[in-house]
Amino acid sequence: MELCVALDLPSAKENLALAESLKSYNIWMKVGFRTYIRDGKPFIEALKKINPEFKIFLDLKLYDIPNTMADASEEIAKLGVNMFNIHASAGAVAMKTVMKRLSSYENRPLVLAVTALTSFDEENFMTIYEKSIDEKAEQFAKMSYENGLDGVVCSTFESQAIKNATSSTFLTLCPGIRPFGEDAEDQQRVATLELAEQENVDFPVIGRPIYKDENPAQKVEDILNMIKK
Numbered sequence: 183m184e185l186c187v188a189l190d191l192p193s194a195k196e197n198l199a200l201a202e203s204l205k206s207y208n209i210w211m212k213v214g215f216r217t218y219i220r221d222g223k224p225f226i227e228a229l230k231k232i233n234p235e236f237k238i239f240l241d242l243k244l245y246d247i248p249n250t251m252a253d254a255s256e257e258i259a260k261l262g263v264n265m266f267n268i269h270a271s272a273g274a275v276a277m278k279t280v281m282k283r284l285s286s287y288e289n290r291p292l293v294l295a296v297t298a299l300t301s302f303d304e305e306n307f308m309t310i311y312e313k314s315i316d317e318k319a320e321q322f323a324k325m326s327y328e329n330g331l332d333g334v335v336c337s338t339f340e341s342q343a344i345k346n347a348t349s350s351t352f353l354t355l356c357p358g359i360r361p362f363g364e365d366a367e368d369q370q371r372v373a374t375l376e377l378a379e380q381e382n383v384d385f386p387v388i389g390r391p392i393y394k395d396e397n398p399a400q401k402v403e404d405i406l407n408m409i410k411k
Contacts, residue, residue, distance in 0.1 A: 183379060183409050185402070186210035186239055186355065188389030194221040194228075200392075201232050203399050207406065208235040210264075212387055215242060226261055237264040239355075239385075243296050245269035248279035255280045259287050267335055267355075270295035270322035277329035292353065295326040296335045297344075300358040300372070316340060320347050327352050333384065338373035341381040355385035361405050362391070375408055 187204065189197040189211055197217060211229055218225070218240065229236055240263045244251045251268060258266050268280060277295065284290040297319040298307055304315060311318045315337075323334045323344040333353025336344060341354040361375040378386045388405065395401040 183383060184210055184237075184385055185405055185409060186212050186385045186387045187392055187402070188212040188214065188357070188387055189217055189393075190214055190389045191393055194225055197221075197225070198228055198232065200398060201229055201236070204402055205233040206399075207402055208233070208237075209402070209406075210237045210239055210385065212239045212241050212389075213263075218242060223261060226263065230262075238262075239264065240266040240291075243267055243269050244280075245272050246276075248272070248276040251276050252279045252283035255293070256283050259284055259290055263291050265292040265294065265332075265355075267294040267296055270297055270326055270334065274325055274329050277326060277331055281330040292332040294333045294335050294353065294355055295322060295331050297322040297340065298336065300337050300356075316343065320344060323348055323352070338378045338381050338383055338386075341378070341383045345382055350382075353384045354382070355387060356381075356383045357387040357389075359383075359386040359388045360391055361386075361388060361401075361408065375405065379409070 187209060191197045191200060201211060226238060229238060240258055244254055251272060298315045307315050319336050319340045320343060324347055326334050327348040334344060335355045337358060338356045341356060344354060345352055356378060358372040359375060359378055360372050375386060392398050392401050
């Protein structure tokens, strides 16, 4: 299990200050929609300057026609990030097109597909997808696996079932982790770090419990110690 810290603060200055406080840890850093739209490529470069060993997950959830997604994926690969994601809802053709486009890159980034956003509850998910979260997440995961992706973004509760349906090496990245039972806030399907370990989550994504803490570095230290047990 590898910790991924969500850089979701309101400004580049705050996010970089958080990264600076964590520079002694060779961990993953998640750069999300708002941060990348606002701060762009220079923000990625600034993170690398703070610690060249930071691994960067660009969380943009690409969803468009296949060729447009492939074009965007190639530009992402040129940024030198280590992982990014697309929406599984874009379908098998989009997945194949993206992976084919990236096949010429010697050190291509990992590509994950978003199954069901952790903000969904069952009722609202059913309204859109007409299936339960568990059923659709597994279906999306199988499609992603069969079309050459490296893993999926899912909730902790689906992680082991997805691995059972695909492969033990198929990666699961799970947002909504509250390591020590913190407030769920706007997330519907949150989980503790202990449950994430039981469900064989590869990348627990933790944001607010770290950056809202008075001592983010100590919080990361506590989380890493729990992961290493």
